[in-house]
Amino acid sequence: MTREQPRPAPRFTARHVAMVAGILIVASLPFLVLGANPASRAAGTATPPPRGTDTGDVELVELLEFECLPVAKDETVGEEQYAVPLPPFSKDVFPCTRCHDKPDDFNPTPRNLTLDHLGIKLVHGPREQWCYGCHNPTDRDTLRLAGGRTVSFTKSYELCGQCHGPKLRDWRLGIHGRRTGCWNGKHEYLLCVHCHDPHAPEFPAVAPMPRPKTPAEIRLDHNAENEQ
Numbered sequence: 001m002t003r004e005q006p007r008p009a010p011r012f013t014a015r016h017v018a019m020v021a022g023i024l025i026v027a028s029l030p031f032l033v034l035g036a037n038p039a040s041r042a043a044g045t046a047t048p049p050p051r052g053t054d055t056g057d058v059e060l061v062e063l064l065e066f067e068c069l070p071v072a073k074d075e076t077v078g079e080e081q082y083a084v085p086l087p088p089f090s091k092d093v094f095p096c097t098r099c100h101d102k103p104d105d106f107n108p109t110p111r112n113l114t115l116d117h118l119g120i121k122l123v124h125g126p127r128e129q130w131c132y133g134c135h136n137p138t139d140r141d142t143l144r145l146a147g148g149r150t151v152s153f154t155k156s157y158e159l160c161g162q163c164h165g166p167k168l169r170d171w172r173l174g175i176h177g178r179r180t181g182c183w184n185g186k187h188e189y190l191l192c193v194h195c196h197d198p199h200a201p202e203f204p205a206v207a208p209m210p211r212p213k214t215p216a217e218i219r220l221d222h223n224a225e226n227e228q
Contacts, residue, residue, distance in 0.1 A: 085190070087156065094153075103137075103138040103139065109130075156198075171189065174187070178195075
């Protein structure tokens with residue numbers, strides 16, 4: 001029967017000592033910072049010196065903080081709201097109630113419009129679509145959704161989203177349309193009607209243009225001009 005040999009004692013090298021010392025230094029940093037400022041030690045957090053104080057170190061720069069604000073909620077109907085500019089109304093056309101001041105005075109029959117609406121040609125949706133599919137007949141300063149709820153013109157995206165749901169989803173995410181502002185802060189959105197005519201939203205066809213010249217082609221043109 002053989003006797004079990006005793007295990008050798010662990011050897012501590014300079015590498016082990018350096019690792020332990022590094023861990024202790026990192027762990028003691030918060031106590032060193034708090035110890036430099038009695039007031040901070042009492043509060044439990046380190047406070048920087050007042051702005052403009054000469055600390056002998058690198059000048060402290062006050063960073064601007066951008067807060068990612070949640071979408072506000074309407075207190076009455078709970079619908080989402082987005083920061084948008086005013087719609088691009090035609091000159092002297094809003095408020096509509098300056099002319100349409102009688103709630104019961106509206107004609108639901110499709111027809112060719114006259115007077116101030118002479119330039120409107122409705123090419124949007126099915127042929128039976130008419131003004132009051134979107135405009136509120138009893139209050140022309142508002143829009144009316146399919147369910148009967150009214151919204152302001154600055155929330156017209158809700159109206160458009162009833163038929164164009166995927167576009168509304170992309171608009172909310174900043175994929176469709178135009179959204180400006182901070183990536184993690186306040187945003188402002190352009191409404192659908194800032195790009196699309198609400199009465200004829202399809203963009204007209206445009207003539208195709210030649211592609212941009214490549215750098216090599218630009219150099220050839222430049223050399224040809226110099227040779228002349």
